[in-house]
Amino acid sequence: MGMHVKFWGVRGSLPSPTGPEALVTRFRDLLHAFFDIGYSRKAEIEKFLESLPPHRLGGYGGNTLCLEVTTGAQQIIIDGGSGIRPLGYDLLKGPCGKGKGEVHILFTHFHWDHVLGLPFFTPIFIPGNTIHLYAVEPDLPDVLKTIFRKPNFPVQMEQLGAKLVYHRLPPRQPTRLGEITVTPYQLDHPDPCWGYRLEHQGKVFSHCADTECKRSNREDLGPDLPMYQGVDLMVFDAQYSIVEVVEKVDWGHAAALIGLDLAMQEGIKKVAFIHHEPASSDDKIAQAEARTREYYERQVKTSREENLGLHEVDWFFAREGMSLDV
Amino acid sequence: MDIIEDKQGAIVLLGLVGRLDSGTSPQMEEKVLGLLAGGAKQLVVNFARLDYISSAGLRVLLMAAKKLKASGGVIALCALKPHIREVFDIAGFTAMFPIHESEALALRSLTNMDAPWDARG
Numbered sequence: 001m002g003m004h005v006k007f008w009g010v011r012g013s014l015p016s017p018t019g020p021e022a023l024v025t026r027f028r029d030l031l032h033a034f035f036d037i038g039y040s041r042k043a044e045i046e047k048f049l050e051s052l053p054p055h056r057l058g059g060y061g062g063n064t065l066c067l068e069v070t071t072g073a074q075q076i077i078i079d080g081g082s083g084i085r086p087l088g089y090d091l092l093k094g095p096c097g098k099g100k101g102e103v104h105i106l107f108t109h110f111h112w113d114h115v116l117g118l119p120f121f122t123p124i125f126i127p128g129n130t131i132h133l134y135a136v137e138p139d140l141p142d143v144l145k146t147i148f149r150k151p152n153f154p155v156q157m158e159q160l161g162a163k164l165v166y167h168r169l170p171p172r173q174p175t176r177l178g179e180i181t182v183t184p185y186q187l188d189h190p191d192p193c194w195g196y197r198l199e200h201q202g203k204v205f206s207h208c209a210d211t212e213c214k215r216s217n218r219e220d221l222g223p224d225l226p227m228y229q230g231v232d233l234m235v236f237d238a239q240y241s242i243v244e245v246v247e248k249v250d251w252g253h254a255a256a257l258i259g260l261d262l263a264m265q266e267g268i269k270k271v272a273f274i275h276h277e278p279a280s281s282d283d284k285i286a287q288a289e290a291r292t293r294e295y296y297e298r299q300v301k302t303s304r305e306e307n308l309g310l311h312e313v314d315w316f317f318a319r320e321g322m323s324l325d326v
Numbered sequence: 327m328d329i330i331e332d333k334q335g336a337i338v339l340l341g342l343v344g345r346l347d348s349g350t351s352p353q354m355e356e357k358v359l360g361l362l363a364g365g366a367k368q369l370v371v372n373f374a375r376l377d378y379i380s381s382a383g384l385r386v387l388l389m390a391a392k393k394l395k396a397s398g399g400v401i402a403l404c405a406l407k408p409h410i411r412e413v414f415d416i417a418g419f420t421a422m423f424p425i426h427e428s429e430a431l432a433l434r435s436l437t438n439m440d441a442p443w444d445a446r447g
């Protein structure tokens with residue numbers, strides 16, 4: 001079995017539930033669409049729902065960053081945004097529910113959207129579980145103390161049921177985690193942020209969020225270039241449009257077009273865009289996805305006509321709950 | 327990519343040849359910053375011989391426009407091939423730059439301006 005990736009949270013910056021008003025608007029639109037098509041019977045509901053693009057139904061999801069990578073014998077969680085709460089409930093069905101769980105969480109950095117789910121990650125309260133926490137930056141234990149501290153949270157770090165084990169990862173050096181090899185590379189983000197290259201049975205998964213990707217050619221990327229080479233699946237920061245990236249210099253986020261160009265240049269096979277802007281509605285994210293599609297198709301055509309040698313890439317904007325094999 | 331530089335009065339003309347992408351955009355950035363440091367205020371970029379532009383190229387152009395604007399200058403683009411123009415449209419860049427059919431029209435638009443950027447409204 002190869003690596004399997006599940007997206008538990010793909011929203012950037014802040015959890016962004018779809019509000020009641022937006023939901024009412026969505027239900028109304030869908031009911032209109034159902035009858036406008038000419039449907040009228042209950043038996044036609046499933047057919048109708050299946051015909052809709054996913055963003056018109058469930059949307060992209062509002063939980064912040066949390067991904068799960070599994071192989072047959074190993075599980076790695078990347079970041080503890082609010083998406084880690086439902087993942088925690090899922091883990092309770094296994095050894096974690098009996099106090100016999102072993103959990104591995106890699107942190108890219110400690111911005112709120114990547115740690116705020118930890119106080120609601122149930123396995124951390126259950127005695128007998130061991131939670132291994134990994135980061136490149138040395139302040140991980142302090143960050144945990146800050147999260148589990150009165151008056152912001154009633155349970156202090158020392159009172160957590162599970163045993164916490166801290167691991168500091170050496171930058172740009174492989175660390176073996178069970179059957180997965182993890183190598184951190186630096187991304188372009190305020191307050192240091194590290195991407196992770198995960199390798200297993202010759203397949204490579206690359207986690208590139210959060211990043212502004214100011215460096216996008218081989219020379220500038222220098223020691224961090226392996227993050228983008230020989231990659232089967234990359235997740236990439238697509239919070240902004242390309243215009244916003246220039247308006248928000250040093251805010252630390254990129255646009256889908258930037259990740260796509262990098263993938264076409266380096267031959268990355270598949271890209272999942274994440275870290276969606278919290279202020280964007282599902283429609284707006286879907287529009288950005290459609291524009292990215294136009295851009296991609298235009299550049300592939302140009303590459304063929306001008307012999308530019310760009311690679312073709314399979315890509316999508318990730319939605320919460322999606323999962324795929326690497 | 328080659329950048330061919332020319333001058334017409336106070337207006338600096340840059341002709342781009344080849345590809346403006348992540349590999350060549352640092353060269354363009356350096357060129358524009360150098361011109362700005364030298365006091366250039368009016369810039370015409372001729373795309374007639376540009377074959378390809380990527381997001382890195384778009385990024386450096388918008389950055390140049392912002393910097394020029396901040397120092398009271400102006401940038402105009404001209405002679406985009408249809409497929410490059412299409413990239414501008416998709417990226418939402420068409421509205422962010424004065425874009426002209428030909429170099430002559432771009433030059434005329436700058437020569438006729440009193441207060442270059444603001445006069446455009």
Ligand SMILES: [Zn+2]
Binds near residue numbers: 012113275
């Ligand atoms: Zn973030």
Ligand SMILES: [Zn+2]
Binds near residue numbers: 109111193210252
């Ligand atoms: Zn961040």
